[in-house]
Amino acid sequence: DQQVKQNSPSLSVQEGRISILNCDYTNSMFDYFLWYKKYPAEGPTFLISISSIKDKNEDGRFTVFLNKSAKHLSLHIVPSQPGDSAVYFCAASPPLTQNSGYALNFGKGTSLLVTP
Amino acid sequence: KAGVTQTPRYLIKTRGQQVTLSCSPISGHRSVSWYQQTPGQGLQFLFEYFSETQRNKGNFPGRFSGRQFSNSRSEMNVSTLELGDSALYLCASSPQGWGSGKNIQYFGAGTRLSVL
Numbered sequence A: 001d002q003q004v005k006q007n008s009p010s011l012s013v014q015e016g017r018i019s020i021l022n023c024d025y026t027n028s029m030f031d032y033f034l035w036y037k038k039y040p041a042e043g044p045t046f047l048i049s050i051s052s053i054k055d056k057n058e059d060g061r062f063t064v065f066l067n068k069s070a071k072h073l074s075l076h077i078v079p080s081q082p083g084d085s086a087v088y089f090c091a092a093s094p095p096l097t098q099n100s101g102y103a104l105n106f107g108k109g110t111s112l113l114v115t116p
Numbered sequence B: 001k002a003g004v005t006q007t008p009r010y011l012i013k014t015r016g017q018q019v020t021l022s023c024s025p026i027s028g029h030r031s032v033s034w035y036q037q038t039p040g041q042g043l044q045f046l047f048e049y050f051s052e053t054q055r056n057k058g059n060f061p062g063r064f065s066g067r068q069f070s071n072s073r074s075e076m077n078v079s080t081l082e083l084g085d086s087a088l089y090l091c092a093s094s095p096q097g098w099g100s101g102k103n104i105q106y107f108g109a110g111t112r113l114s115v116l
Helices: none
Strands: A010-014 A019-025 A032-038 A045-051 A056-059 A062-067 A072-077 A086-093 A110-115 B005-007 B010-013 B019-024 B031-038 B042-050 B053-057 B064-068 B074-078 B087-094 B111-115
Touching: A010 A019, A019 A032, A019 A086, A019 A110, A032 A062, A045 A056, A045 A062, A045 A072, A072 A086, A086 B042, B005 B087, B010 B019, B019 B087, B019 B111, B031 B074, B042 B064, B042 B074, B074 B087
Parallel strands: A010 A110, B010 B111
Antiparallel strands: A019 A072, A032 A045, A032 A086, A056 A062, A062 A072, A086 A110, B005 B019, B019 B074, B031 B042, B031 B087, B042 B053, B064 B074, B087 B111
């Protein structure tokens, strides 16, 4: 079953405006959340992450917000630029232990188009 | 520092054949994970290796297997290929780490497998 959901397959935003990409998760054990950006014919590129002990993390034009009670996170891009046009994946991970190993749970992605 | 390298980039096989994909992680990274990306299912976790041991495994049939060598390079193998195995196979590497939430994975460009 899909534990991480991105309910908007696509989003179109004008250059200079804010882009808001949303993500919901169902597993309350997840404690680390990441956003990746993917261009065609390339692998996903890490963008920004947030730990469950925080509710906000900023990195330049990118801010991720986490609402644990709602099991919801969002990525804000301000201002949006044409080069931001890509597919954005939300991912979540349970606590990492020495024996558990890495296993990211991904949403199906949101295709963002930023128009000039 | 060189990124994650996957070879080959493209591969065409026929049903019933087997295939081996290769991944060289970022220097110093000891964890290697594999994911399958298809249009309908998004990115799905296959397995993760650390110090030549499989630590975690996703929900895929036994036809999918992998291994990791002492230099952290990894291979995945798919036997008795089916049409539904056509996908982009992504490898990701991570530095050793647990408990800190620093479970960021860095992806290669992927191998595009087409099964005819």
